[in-house]
Amino acid sequence: xxxxxxxxxxxxxxxxxxxxxxxxxxxxxxxxxxxxxxxxxxxxxxxxxxxxxxxxxxxxxxxxxxxxxxxxxxxxxxxxxxxxxxxxxxxxxxxxxxxxxxxxxxxxxxxxxx
Amino acid sequence: xxxxxxxxxxxxxxxxxxxxxxxxxxxxxxxxxxxxxxxxxxxxxxxxxxxxxxxxxxxxxxxxxxxxxxxxxxxxxxxxxxxxxxxxxxxxxxxxxxxxxxxxxxxxxxx
Numbered sequence: 001x002x003x004x005x006x007x008x009x010x011x012x013x014x015x016x017x018x019x020x021x022x023x024x025x026x027x028x029x030x031x032x033x034x035x036x037x038x039x040x041x042x043x044x045x046x047x048x049x050x051x052x053x054x055x056x057x058x059x060x061x062x063x064x065x066x067x068x069x070x071x072x073x074x075x076x077x078x079x080x081x082x083x084x085x086x087x088x089x090x091x092x093x094x095x096x097x098x099x100x101x102x103x104x105x106x107x108x109x110x111x112x113x114x
Numbered sequence: 115x116x117x118x119x120x121x122x123x124x125x126x127x128x129x130x131x132x133x134x135x136x137x138x139x140x141x142x143x144x145x146x147x148x149x150x151x152x153x154x155x156x157x158x159x160x161x162x163x164x165x166x167x168x169x170x171x172x173x174x175x176x177x178x179x180x181x182x183x184x185x186x187x188x189x190x191x192x193x194x195x196x197x198x199x200x201x202x203x204x205x206x207x208x209x210x211x212x213x214x215x216x217x218x219x220x221x222x223x224x225x
Binding site: 042094104 | 149202213
């Protein structure tokens with residue numbers, strides 16, 4: 001069975017540009033969460049989507065937005081990129097909003113902002 | 115408040131036990147997790163413990179939880195070179211997938 005997949009694997013952008021990152025959850029999983037992991041730190045929660053609705057939001061500016069599609073895949077959009085947005089962006093999926101041992105992470109998208 | 119702290123580095127000899135420690139502050143946390151991250155990779159869930167438990171054992175892994183001190187530890191028995199990675203503890207609440215991660219502990223295993 002395929003795990004959580006993310007695309008692209010690597011991305012280089014310049015300041016001021018926008019970026020769209022994509023995530024496909026494990027088949028049957030309806031919840032998708034996004035995390036930002038800056039080098040040398042733990043992941044920071046950005047968003048959770050469940051059944052196509054935003055269910056949780058972390059302390060990130062409005063430049064960050066996301067959506068979930070009917071097939072439960074998700075996109076994370078970041079506008080007006082800053083150097084500090086350079087990070088590994090991780091997507092995690094789980095069957096429901098309430099998760100214990102079944103939250104699975106993808107390999108991440110490494111974004112570099114120059 | 116939400117804050118999870120870990121020591122940054124741990125170095126052990128192959129075959130010895132490793133103990134990675136974590137402290138958290140949110141007393142409403144329902145589940146506490148340990149994740150492993152290898153270089154260039156995503157996060158792999160190793161184990162978790164419910165907040166009303168004191169201990170959980172899973173093969174070479176033992177998790178101890180001291181709720182009074184808000185202290186969580188992960189013991190890896192017979193540590194192998196393949197265990198070299200960054201280990202994150204994380205806390206979560208019952209009604210959300212949001213996880214609060216620690217800063218990570220880099221485990222280095224030498225022969």
